[in-house]
Amino acid sequence: MFSSLLYGLLLVAIGSLFATVSSNVRLARKSKLPIVLKPIDAVNPFWVLAQPLLLPLINNLPWGLGKWTRYNHRGWLFHDKFGMHVELGDAWMHLTPFTRTLYLADTAACQEVYKRKDDFRKPTHLFRILQLFGRNLMSSDGPLWQRHRKITAPTFSERRNAIVWKESIKQAREAVDTWSQRGLQGTCDTHANSMTLAFHVLANTGLEADLSFKEIEHPPKPTYSMTWSRASNTVRENMLLIAAIPSRILLSPLAPASWSKAGCAMTELRRYMEESLEKGRQNLGHESAGSGNLLSALVRSLGEAKEISISQNEGSTATFSGLSRADALGDIFVFSLAGHEGTGNALTFAIYLLAGHPEVQAWVQEEIDSVYDDCNMSTYELFPRMKRCLAVMLETLRLFPSATAVPKLAQKQQKLHINGLEYSVPPKTMVILNITAIHTHPKHWGKDSLVWRPSRWIKSSHISTQTLGVRGDEKRWEDEELLQPEAVHSYGTITSSLEVMQVRARKMHGGER
Numbered sequence: 001m002f003s004s005l006l007y008g009l010l011l012v013a014i015g016s017l018f019a020t021v022s023s024n025v026r027l028a029r030k031s032k033l034p035i036v037l038k039p040i041d042a043v044n045p046f047w048v049l050a051q052p053l054l055l056p057l058i059n060n061l062p063w064g065l066g067k068w069t070r071y072n073h074r075g076w077l078f079h080d081k082f083g084m085h086v087e088l089g090d091a092w093m094h095l096t097p098f099t100r101t102l103y104l105a106d107t108a109a110c111q112e113v114y115k116r117k118d119d120f121r122k123p124t125h126l127f128r129i130l131q132l133f134g135r136n137l138m139s140s141d142g143p144l145w146q147r148h149r150k151i152t153a154p155t156f157s158e159r160r161n162a163i164v165w166k167e168s169i170k171q172a173r174e175a176v177d178t179w180s181q182r183g184l185q186g187t188c189d190t191h192a193n194s195m196t197l198a199f200h201v202l203a204n205t206g207l208e209a210d211l212s213f214k215e216i217e218h219p220p221k222p223t224y225s226m227t228w229s230r231a232s233n234t235v236r237e238n239m240l241l242i243a244a245i246p247s248r249i250l251l252s253p254l255a256p257a258s259w260s261k262a263g264c265a266m267t268e269l270r271r272y273m274e275e276s277l278e279k280g281r282q283n284l285g286h287e288s289a290g291s292g293n294l295l296s297a298l299v300r301s302l303g304e305a306k307e308i309s310i311s312q313n314e315g316s317t318a319t320f321s322g323l324s325r326a327d328a329l330g331d332i333f334v335f336s337l338a339g340h341e342g343t344g345n346a347l348t349f350a351i352y353l354l355a356g357h358p359e360v361q362a363w364v365q366e367e368i369d370s371v372y373d374d375c376n377m378s379t380y381e382l383f384p385r386m387k388r389c390l391a392v393m394l395e396t397l398r399l400f401p402s403a404t405a406v407p408k409l410a411q412k413q414q415k416l417h418i419n420g421l422e423y424s425v426p427p428k429t430m431v432i433l434n435i436t437a438i439h440t441h442p443k444h445w446g447k448d449s450l451v452w453r454p455s456r457w458i459k460s461s462h463i464s465t466q467t468l469g470v471r472g473d474e475k476r477w478e479d480e481e482l483l484q485p486e487a488v489h490s491y492g493t494i495t496s497s498l499e500v501m502q503v504r505a506r507k508m509h510g511g512e513r
Contacts, residue, residue, distance in 0.1 A: 027426040028100055034092040036084075038068040041099045043126065048074065049240070077404040077434060081450070082441040085434070091418045093429075100429040105437040107444075109418045113408055113431055120408035120431055129243045130337070132235070133270065134330030138338065151301045151323065152331060155206070155294045162380035164205050171197050171204075174213035190351055192233075195344035199229045202339045206294035207276050207332065208283065226265060228272045234265035236337055242266055273332045277302075277325070294335060298328040342402035349400045350392055353452050360454060364388045391457035398439045399452055406433040 028035050040047045047054075051074055058066040070076065071084055071094070082105065084092070090106035104110050113120045127139040137148040175197050179187050187193060196216055203209035211228065220227045226234065235242060241262050242250070249255060250263030280295040281302075301323040323331070354361050367388040408431040416425050425431065442449045445456070 024095060024097065024100065028093050028095050031093060031102075031424050031426060033102070033423060034088040035095050036068075036071065036088070036092060037095050038072050039096065040072070041096045041101070042072050042076070042094075047072075049244075075404075077432075077436050080436075082437040085437050085441065091423065100426055102425060102429055102431045103434050103437075104418070104431060105434045105441060106418050107438060109416060110406075110433040110438065112417060113433060114406070116414075119412075119414050120410055123407050123409040123430060126407055129239055130334050131330060132239070132242060132266070133273070133333045134324065134326030134328070136327065136330035136334040138334045139330070148323070148327070148331060151297050152294060152335070155292060155297045157292065160205065160292065161383075164201060165380040165383055167201050167205050171200050171213050178214060178216070191344070191348045194347040194351065195233055195340060196229045198344035198347060199232060199336065199340040201343075202336055203228065206335065206339075208279060208293065208295050209276065224268055224271075226268050228269070231265045231269040231272060232336055232340070234261060235269050236341060238262035238265070269333070270329070273329050276332065277328060295332075298323065298331055302328055345402065346393065346396055346400065350396045353396060354392070357452070360392065363455070364392060387458060388454065391454040394457050395452055395454040399450070401435050401439060404434075404436045406435060407431070408433065 025035075055069060055073055058069050060066065071080060084103070085105040091102065091104050091109065094101040094103065104113065122141040122145070124139060124141050130136060130139045135144065135148075137145065137152060140148055175193060179193075193213075193216065197213060200209075200211040200213060203211055209228065215227060216229075220230070224231075238258075238261075241259065245259070247263055247266060250259045251267070255263070276295060277299060280299040284296060284299050302325060354364075367386065371382060371385050410425045410427065410429045410431055413427045414425040416423050438444065440449050
């Protein structure tokens with residue numbers, strides 16, 4: 001009796017699965033786009049966690065049964081570059097039994113999707129992992145996103161950019177001094193040091209901290225086991241673990257050492273951010289406190305906050321006059337995470353690439369020598385004149401972008417123009433703007449699309465007449481978010497840091513400066 005019931009339930013489950021898959025395939029075929037089948041979605045939580053164990057086994061299956069993992073493992077977009085788009089076109093669809101994902105590498109279509117914010121919404125469920133401390137700009141959409149944006153965006157002003165430039169110069173000088181004091185031993189912690197430099201710039205200019213790069217060689221302040229930078233990076237590296245396991249278990253005496261470290265980092269990072277908010281509250285109204293930064297804006301929003309409910313469902317409207325304390329902590333966390341991670345990674349890759357291309361070092365040094373003769377390095381007026389330094393940064397971000405893709409969600413059926421033709425996007429379809437493919441596709445960048453060549457961004461070879469841009473038929477993906485004022489903070493940090501390192505290197509090797 002029991003076995004018959006179990007057998008019946010199994011048949012019902014198989015039938016239901018078959019019906020779901022058939023319905024999904026019919027919807028996908030209506031789009032008239034190429035379809036690639038796979039058994040599980042790339043962002044399925046089980047698959048994300050089980051990949052390290054299952055990938056080697058699946059890849060070794062006979063008869064090509066594991067071929068689907070090529071485009072379904074963590075980081076596959078970065079590794080594949082434009083490969084799948086060469087095979088299938090600028091738009092194609094991934095299909096699982098329950099999900100549809102459209103991958104786009106047509107620049108015009110990507111811009112259309114990005115601009116139609118009501119038709120293609122932010123899939124907030126993918127960003128819930130960023131809500132470790134509270135809702136924030138990255139994890140929200142609709143009215144709540146607008147409120148977070150309204151509060152934080154004004155803090156990224158031209159005046160703040162000048163402050164960021166000056167602080168970047170200071171931190172870069174301290175970094176080079178610290179490295180040079182080690183003599184020929186140098187440093188093997190380039191990435192960690194770059195992340196520290198980027199975090200200190202953000203914390204000092206946006207959160208009223210007073211961090212020095214030299215602190216990496218000193219213990220944290222009393223009652224702490226980690227520095228603010230180390231706690232932030234540890235949380236970043238263990239976000240999946242922290243999101244999945246409650247803090248009380250992470251901090252349990254029986255927990256593994258790696259869990260305890262993650263739990264401790266989470267606790268201490270919260271303390272650092274709480275102290276920062278309290279410092280901002282005490283300094284509010286004092287001109288010497290650096291009013292106009294991110295911290296002061298968040299503290300002011302706390303005074304305006306009201307207990308009201310916000311719905312992010314389509315068609316809902318809401319008013320929200322401030323942020324809760326948890327949301328303020330959430331914004332501090334996400335700005336420090338996204339802000340310093342992208343900048344630190346870009347600086348790391350730029351240093352590695354410059355080290356491997358001495359001809360580019362000489363090319364950049366020529367510009368620095370020319371501009372440095374006319375201006376003090378600490379002045380922000382240098383920033384727009386450092387076109388070769390900016391070209392190094394842009395070329396580095398082209399090949400090593402901060403985000404490999406931008407996800408959007410079509411809640412209803414939508415029409416989309418791809419390569420001049422109109423296609424139908426089924427409802428509940430995830431749309432992936434494939435930034436890596438656009439940044440590397442030969443049709444945009446030529447045969448050397450995978451070559452790091454910063455000079456491609458300079459229209460004129462002579463320093464006095466050079467302008468920043470792309471030449472010939474080379475094009476770039478203009479994500480509007482990269483054109484926002486806050487991006488200049490990253491630009492300034494990287495450009496000024498590269499500039500200091502180049503000048504100091506010349507001094508150390510007996511150059512004219």
